[in-house]
Structures are given as C-alpha cells and as structure tokens.
Amino acid sequence: MTRPRLATVWLGGCSGCHMSLLDTDEWLFELAAAADLVYSPIVDVKEFPHDVDVCLVEGAVANEDNLEFARLVRERSAIVVSFGDCAVSGNVTAMRNPLGDPEGILRRVYVDAPDRDAQVPHAPGIVPLLLAQVRPLHQVIDVDAFVPGCPAPAGRIREAIEALLAGRRPPTTGESIRFG
Amino acid sequence: MAAPIDLHEVAEREREEQFRTPLRVHVCHSTSCATAGSGAVLQAARDLAEGDLASSVAVSPTGCMGLCSAGPLLRVVERGGGQHDYHHVTGAAAERIVRHHADRGAAVPEHRLDTALPFFARQHRVVLANAGEIDPDRIESYVAHGGYAALERALTSMTPEDVLDQVRRSRLRGRGGAGYPTANKWALLAAAPGPVKYVVANGDEGDPGAYMDRTIMEDDPHRVLEGIALAAYATGARHAYIYVRAEYPRAVERLDRAIKVARRNRLLGRRILDTDVDLDIEIRIGAGAFVCGEETALLASIEGRRGTPRLRPPYPTERGLFGAPTMINNVETLANIAPIVANGGDWFASIGTPGSTGTKVFALAGDLVNTGLIEVPMGTTLRDIVEDIGGGMTEGHTFKAAQTGGPSGGCIPARYLDTPVDYDSLRALGSIMGSGGLIVMDDRTRMPDVARFFMEFSKDESCGACAPCRAGTVQMHHLLTTISSGRGRRRDLRDLEHLCAVVRDTSLCGLGQTAPNPVLSTLQYFRDEYEALIAPAEGGHG
C-alpha cells in the first residue's frame, strides 16, 4: 500500500502556521510514519512534485509568483487546503488592500521611509511583482477545505491532517473554524 | 369665511367660455413637451389669440397628450367638436397651423398626427382623462370637466361608509406596485381609533424610467386633491400629506397652487363646502432617495428623519405618521377615486379584468417607434402595447424583452408577449406591475448588462439599515460586473443565484426583497447569455 503524498506550501504569509505545524511536537513522528512529506519549506525539494494527495497552503496570494505557484499546486494536487487565516481570508497580508495601488505602498516603504539608500527594489525575474490586491487562496484557485487560525493552532492542524489522511473533511463547525 | 365654490355655476361659465371662439388651441405644456420647446409654441399661439385672431382663437396650455416622443404636441379643437392633433410643432409651424385653421377651416397636412393610430385608439383614459384637455393651473377648467362633483356628492349625500363601499366595489388595487386592495387599507384606517389620523399621498415616484405620477400631479393636480379629500372623508382623517420627489419642482408648484385655490374655494380647510368636514393638505418634498417610496421610509422622511424603513408590524394603519394611524396611497391610486365615486364602483370594475380592475398608466420607453405616456385597460396584452400602441420596434430590430417594475421588477421575453398585463400575470412571470415603468428592449440589448444596471441602482439606493441589502447588493453588483466583462467563473454564477435568495428572503423591506428580481428574471429567461459569458475554466478552476 502506498502512503499518502503530503505537501505544504508557503505563499504570502509569515510562516507562523508552519511553526504551528512544528508545534504538533511528537505527533510529527506519527505523521512521518503515516504519510510522505513530498514538498514543504521544511523539506529540501526544489520543485513541486506531481500527484500530491493533500497540500496545505499557507499564506495569501500577494504577488505574481504566489499566483503562478497556487495554480501549479492546484494542478498537481488532489486536495488543496487553505492553511491559516492568510490563505483563508487574506488576513494581515491583505491589510495593504485598503491602501490601494502597490506602487504607492512600495514607494512609501522603500523611498519615503528609509533614511538612506532609498529605492524601490526592481529586479525582473527575481523580485516578483505585487498583485494589485492581495487575495485569499480560494478566490484564485478552487480550495477543498479550510483550516483557519492565526496561526492555526497545532491541535487544529493535527485534527485536520488526520481527517484528510483518513479521507474525511476537516471539521467545518465548532471552535475549529475560529479566525484569529 | 368665504362662501364655498358653486361648482355648477363655475362649470357653466367655463363651458360658455369654451364656446366663445370657434377654435380652441391646446398646447401640451407638460415636462417632456416643454423640454422639446412647447414654450415657443404656446407663445406663438398666444400672439395670434391676442392679436388679429382674438375673436376666433382661444389658447390654453394643457397637460400631457401622451406621445412624448413626438412633442411638442398641439391640438386644435373646433366648436363642433372636431379635433386635429399636430406633432413636432415649432413656433413658426404653430402660427401656420392655427392661421390655416382660422382662415380656411381646414387642417394642415404637415405635422399632422393621425389620432386614429392605435397609439391613441387603443388607449382608455380614466386617470389621464383630463390630461391634454384642461389647463392644470385653472380650477375652473377642472370643474368644467366634472371636477369636485364627486366630492360634493360624497359630502352632501353619502356617508363615509358609502364612499368606502364604492371603492370596495371597484376592487381598485394600489397602483404603487404591490397591488394591495385599496379598500382594505381604507377600512383599516377607518376602523383605527383616536381623533388623529393621516392620509398620505405617495408621489415619490422613484422608479427610473417612470413618470406617470409626475404627469398626474403636474397636469391634473385637483384630481389628486379630490382623491385625497374623498379618502380622508371615508376614513375620518382630517389631515393629509402629499410627499413629492424634489426632482419634480413643477409638480410641487402646481399642487401648492391647487391647494391654495381649493382652500380659497372651501374645497379644503375648515367646513368644506359648508359641511362639518375639515381637511387640510400639506406638501412635503423629498430630497432624492428611492427608498422613500417604501411606506415606512416615506413616513420617516415626512417626519424629517433619514428615510430608512422600519420593522412592520406595527403597520402604518396602526402606528404611522407621528405615531398616529396613517394610510399611504399612491398618487395614481388616488387619481382613480373621484371617477369611482362619480360613476360608481361597478362601472370601474367593468374595466379591466376581474382580478385587476380599471386602467393602468404606463410610461412607455425604450427601443420603440412611439414612446410616451399611455393608459390602457388592465389585461391588455403586452403585444398590443408593444406592437400596436408602441408601433413596434425601431427599423431593423426585433423585440427582445419588456421590463416592468423597474429595479423591483423583471424582464419578460418574446414568448410571453401575449400575456395580459395585470398584477397576477406579471407576478407569475417573475416580474411585477410596479408603478408603471415599461421599457421595451430590442435585440441589441445584453440582458446581463440590464441586470447589472438595475443592481447598480439598488446598490446605490439601499438605505444601509439591513445587512443583506446593504452588503448583498454590492456583492451581486460585483458578480454581475465580473460576469458581464467575460471574466466570470461558474462559481460566480452559483454565488450570484444564492445571494439573490439571501437578499430576497432576509432583507428588511421591499427594496431589498425585490432587488434580486431583475437578476432572477433575466437568469430565468436569458440564462444562455450568462452562460455564454462564463470564462472557460482555467487551471482546473471552474
């Protein structure tokens, strides 16, 4: 019997949800025994593989790289999970949205604010362009399940992954879906 | 206190005056014709009547003759009863036409309007009977056409119950849109306890593309006052308000003048016509808010507050204006009352269909040959209205949909053209009668765009007091914009339909509850247009 292929992805977020995943502590051994972690920021794999069974996506879609990557993830994964508030709702990452045009924000941060070396970073192909608006994952690709939280608490993550590996949906009611 | 008006004498004198000259010239001076230049026409005709044709021609400005798209309109009435109508008249043309009639006793072929046209022949005028006939600024003119006779009769020989009974027999339903039986409302107010109660005339015609009530208020203001007076008598109210949109300053002016004149003639005020009935009418002006057409919002606005609807019950007939029992009737509804009392409820009920009696005034607009204000018996088919009265679609185009009920209504496709226009048939088709806006659209119209147009309206006119309407219309508008632009996904269509249900079923007032109708009806009849706009799935995302 083949073991389920699990992946986790980090888009526009703080990686706090990945830290929280690590907070599942000794359960990680059980996870390692139950599934293959085929791609993750904590795994040294360069390219997102094919035929992923379950992929947890942390972070909102904030720039062109995020967008492209989200689409790739969707294409290669059977089940995509919005992992944490940024993926689910945009959250802190999306707090720039009310400020409008990203150009203005970049100028404020890199030109107006610093005391020296003021310049907007510009390196095509290296520094990805910001999208006009930060978007939650499900507004860009189809998402199969949602695990909110900022960060999603360790217990909630464990509960969700256990359900998914057993072919069930993560809980959609009760405290498991509390934002924040 | 001055003596009350002697209606009989005034009518006699006015009729004599009408026969003074062999020719009378009526110039339509309603808003549409005025915009098109009827001022110059009126002036040219008056110059003649005050000049060398003084003995043969009398001129009078009148209300709407109906065919607004062909204005300015002019009518020559001969002493013998013959009538000749002219369209697209200019000052110079008016002079030519009137002179020709006066000199040769014959009509002029240019500008001639054939009144045998179905546009005129298929109409049945009850509410608009006086429009185009009388000078709205002269009470004598109204009285000569039978005005205030119903009020006099009611006050002198009928009990309030008798009046109510005639309205009951007429089976008149509210013309504001929902079609609630008028007599039921009256009965509720009549039964309400306490000495203070109010009648309110709703002249807040906010439906974009509708100007029936405006025309009635501008062109026959006394008819509205008489209707209010009869309603007040039947229900025991001694104070009434007319709430008029601020966008209609001319209606305000005319009504204001009419109230003053009626008061002077003891048709309003203390001891009307020397009976012990008192009634005063006050005008209140809106300030631009569609939602104020909703009864409770309208009352809030009269009280000088934000026009936000409130929860019902209590209904206005229990607790309305300033906390007192209040009945709100649409202006067109009230304009039907004097004819009902004068001719009897049974007469009225014989017009139209059993479920929807009487006539309905429509503002016919859109891609038709003839557009303007029409009045037809209830139950006239859409096809008759579009093809006969409207003269069909403009050259080279075909009928696609008729929109009734404005932002609260729906779009009716060609296959239902033979539907009789009445409250229940329209509702069965997912539209509503509405206040009378009837917009006909041809094959060039994209229906999702029409839905988006109305949703934008509802979004901007939502008062914001309840969450589903305030935020739901914004999201529906966003989804319609996305879909219209070809960027929509299947999921957007699903979300849109779900939101329609949420907003329809959970909104606080009628504005929100009906705001999804234009979307629902276009989805029902023109779904293929939405489907065709859905972008092909991208990256497995549909």
Place this chain on the structure above:
Amino acid sequence: MSDTALEAGASASGSRHTVDPGRPEHPSGDDRFALVDTHLRRVHDAQDQLIETLHVAQDVFGFLSDDVLLYVARALRLPPSMVYGVATFYHLFTFEPPGEHTCTVCTGTACFVKGADDIVADVATAHGVHVGDTSADGRLTLRTARCLGSCGLAPVVVLDGVVHGHQSPSGALALLDGELGGVR
C-alpha cells in the same frame, strides 16, 4: 426651459427679506441666514421640518457647510449628528460649492438603454472630472440623475438647468464646449 430641480442651487441674490430683529444676528454677519430664519419662523421651528429647512438653506447658500448645518441643528434643537445623518442620506444635498457650470446626465432606465453611460464616460474623460465631483479648475460639476421623467427625449443631458434631449456623447461634448468655451 428649466423645469427640473437641477437648477435648485439658484439665486441667493433673490428677494432679500429683512432681518428679524427677534433673532440674534449670525456671528458671521452673513445676512443670508435671515432667509433661513424666515422659513424657520413660518414653520414654527418644527423639528419635522428639518428636510424642508435644509432645502431652503441649500437654495440660499448653494451648498450645506458645517456652519449652516450647525445653525439648522441649533434652531430646530436637534443633535448635530442627526442633522448630519439626515442631510447626507439624501442625494440632493451637497456639501461642496458647485462648479461654475453643472452638467447632469440622466441615467434612468430609458436613458441607459439609449446609451447614457457612454455620455457620462466621455464627459468625465474629456473634462477630467468624476461623477459627483467638480473639475480641478472649478469650471464643471458632473452629476447623474435617477430619471428626470423626460424618457421620451432619452438620453437627456441637463446643462445649467437647461434640458437637452436626444443626446449623444459627441453632442454632449459639443454642448459643453459651447458653454465652457472648449476643453483646455
């Protein structure tokens, strides 16, 4: 021909009434407040006359400044937030002085069906003005109206109170050029 409410911004210079000696003079010394006072006296400072009073004040001053709103609030003994809430609820009240010229495009259904949106877009672009705003040079205020009831003449444009029927984008622009002396 000007039968619409659109010209309501009208004459502050109309018939001046004498200042009521019974009322304290407005601290600003602006005797236009006397016109508002005349209305207030006629309606006996009744609180339900708030909307009518705001109409009068707007007719007199052209727009409703904070100063005017506060004056009305005090006169009618109403909380300022309530007066502000009522004034901002209704479309016809404005809180900025209008431009030299006002162009209103009717966007009622009949006008929409006949292309009013294109007129709005073209005027906005050509004169660099958003709907509801006044151009930077203060020359043109662009507004839209929810049906002026002249559907037989659709689409309708009102320029400085004068109604023009059967308009097109190019026609409307030409009309504006004539009135404003061309786009600079």
Place this chain on the structure above:
Amino acid sequence: MAERVPTVPITIDGVEMEATAGETVLQCARRHGVDIPSLCFLEGLSPVGGCRLCVVEVAEDLRLRPACATTVTSDMEVTTQSSRLRSYRRSILELLFAEGNHVCAVCVSNGACELQDVAVRCGMDHVRYELQAPRRRVDASHPRYVFDPNRCILCTRCVRVCDEIEGAHVWDVAHRGHGAELVTDLHRPWGESTSCTWCGKCVASCPTGALSHQGSSVGEMRHTPDMIAWLVAARRREWTEREARR
C-alpha cells in the same frame, strides 16, 4: 411571591414551551436555552432588526421574521434552525466580513468578539465574497475611547444606547447603503465632540472591535453589553419598587 404574568403556548423547533405574553420570539427562545444568533439586538434597547441574523420561519407565514422584533402569539410554531436558515445566516455573516476589514488576528476584540463568536456558531470557515477593503479613518481623538469604522458592522447599538439610555445622541448613521458610516456630531473628530458625556455606554455595547478603550491591545478589549439591560432596569426603578412592595 412573583406577580402572575399571563403566558401563551408556543412551539420552537418542535418543542412546546410557555412564552410570556408580550415577549419576543428571541427572548422566549433564549430563556429556554434555544440559540438564535443575533448581532444588532441588545436587551434594553429598542430592536431594529437590521442584522437579519435572527430571522426565523414561522408556520403559515411566507416571510422570514426577525426573532428580535416578533412578538409571540398563541400556538405560534417557530423554526430557528433549518438548512435554509443556516445557509442564509452564514451568507449574511460572510457579507459582513467582506464589507469591513475584520482581521481578527490583530483586533482588540480577538477572542471576545460577538461577531467572531457568531461566525463560529454559524459555521463560517471562509468568506466567498469579494473583500471590499474599505479605507476608513480610525478616530482615536477621544481621550478615553477609539473608534475603528473598519470594524463596524452598523448594528447601531451605540447610536441607540447613546440616544435612548444616555440621551446625548452623539452618534448617528450618515450617508446610506454601502457608504453608510457612523459619525459623531457633524462628522468631526470624536475628541472634539461637545455632546459626548464620556459615559462609555457605546463602547460597552459594541459587539466588535469597532469601539474600544484607549490603549487596548490585540485581544485585550472586553465589552460589557449586558450592563445596558441592568441599567434600563435600574432606571425603571425595578429593584427599589420591588423592595417597597415587600
């Protein structure tokens, strides 16, 4: 001995119960431990039925009715939970979340927020609708309180409590529809208000993080909406009169 209050029999979700004549469906349901979500309703203030979360089905009534403003009638049959009601409530919550900037993670009310709690109870695990991302100015000009309109859901509890209980009417709703917003006085900074009595009842009543105490940090704000009902009872002298009757 308590006075005898007339009761009427009603059925809520299939369970027969005694309702006190004159009370609302919401009051009756809550007394009997039936959970109907609501946000704009606050015991002690007049109901406005604006949030529409408490809508219920009433037998033989085609329209949904707001439980907060529907008075019980004899033999009324009320359904508070159905798949339709659940889906509507969830959608309304999503609409509320989409129209403001409700970022729980950085909110003063995180963990003690009625909006957040109701979202959990109604099963809102994500928001389907377009985030409006409004840019509204936070008013921190008041020495004691802060108003963040981005977190306001326009429930108008503050408007009502200030008008009905405090009698100051500092707050009102300005503009309309999606542009509607709360204002103090003539939309001047709250700190400059000449009508505010600093009583803090608006802050106590707020169901979200829109109104908070100066200096509150993330998750620190605790609102006390229940005090309003106590205050109303006190103003009616319910306690003292009961004392006197003894």
